[in-house]
Amino acid sequence: MRICILGSGSSGNATLIVAGDTRVLVDCGLSAKETVRRIREVGEDPGRLSGLVITHEHGDHARGLSAISKTLDVPVYVSDATFDACALGERGKKIQRAEAISSSQDFEIGSLKFHPFSIPHDAADPFAFTVESAGAKLGMAVDLGYFNALAAEHFRGADALIIEANHEVEMLRACTFYPWSLKQRILGRHGHTSNDEVARYLREDFDGRAEYIVLAHLSQNTNHPDLARLAALQALEARGPLFARGSERRVSIARYDGPGAWIEL
Numbered sequence: 469m470r471i472c473i474l475g476s477g478s479s480g481n482a483t484l485i486v487a488g489d490t491r492v493l494v495d496c497g498l499s500a501k502e503t504v505r506r507i508r509e510v511g512e513d514p515g516r517l518s519g520l521v522i523t524h525e526h527g528d529h530a531r532g533l534s535a536i537s538k539t540l541d542v543p544v545y546v547s548d549a550t551f552d553a554c555a556l557g558e559r560g561k562k563i564q565r566a567e568a569i570s571s572s573q574d575f576e577i578g579s580l581k582f583h584p585f586s587i588p589h590d591a592a593d594p595f596a597f598t599v600e601s602a603g604a605k606l607g608m609a610v611d612l613g614y615f616n617a618l619a620a621e622h623f624r625g626a627d628a629l630i631i632e633a634n635h636e637v638e639m640l641r642a643c644t645f646y647p648w649s650l651k652q653r654i655l656g657r658h659g660h661t662s663n664d665e666v667a668r669y670l671r672e673d674f675d676g677r678a679e680y681i682v683l684a685h686l687s688q689n690t691n692h693p694d695l696a697r698l699a700a701l702q703a704l705e706a707r708g709p710l711f712a713r714g715s716e717r718r719v720s721i722a723r724y725d726g727p728g729a730w731i732e733l
């Protein structure tokens with residue numbers, strides 16, 4: 469399995485997961501044009517996507533849905549609740565949907581086996597997931613209020629984790645141009661994950677296995693890559709030498725403005 473984050477953050481999320489001939493795009497929060505451009509930039513053919521998986525209806529994950537499904541003629545894997553919440557109107561009828569998925573039922577696309585699970589986030593039916601192929605396992609959760617026991621359980625045994633590190637709490641509190649209501653939403657149990665929460669997860673629930681820990685969905689306004697990375701590294705160090713091994717290499721940051729490096733499992 470190979471994974472490439474094409475972009476991550478409030479300006480748009482899209483991740484490419486490839487196994488053999490199977491190529492799946494997870495979320496399409498970038499414009500169709502930009503998505504196609506970034507898929508080409510990482511050496512893949514946008515015309516050969518096997519499926520598009522939508523985790524929830526927020527614009528930064530679903531903005532390009534109708535344009536991409538039309539441009540690339542790709543089957544869309546989305547739950548009924550999320551599809552309805554996307555409020556696509558007439559355009560929605562033209563979208564080529566694969567069988568409806570649900571946030572609690574496993575599904576397969578080619579050689580990729582997806583295990584979705586519900587997460588605390590303020591959308592209609594949001595899910596995070598693990599995906600497996602040929603013995604390799606990725607866990608991905610980029611919009612969630614906190615890492616609950618279900619997420620921790622699913623992530624056990626993952627070779628790579630892509631997890632949200634949205635904000636630094638003090639930077640968010642001090643941010644002068646976010647209204648109070650937005651701050652409350654982000655900080656809430658159904659909002660977004662802070663650097664502190666990532667550190668707590670790594671200290672208390674992480675099983676130590678993943679060779680790749682990618683911190684994603686960083687806010688450009690209320691986080692800094694160095695702070696997010698430092699919080700994660702310190703948490704791994706606090707667990708002891710076994711967890712801290714190679715952590716400088718293991719922990720990386722997903723970019724919002726372009727694709728990251730391929731992760732090969």
Ligand SMILES: [Zn+2]
Nearest residue numbers: 524526591611
């Ligand atoms: Zn969201």
Ligand SMILES: [Zn+2]
Nearest residue numbers: 526528529611
């Ligand atoms: Zn998001």
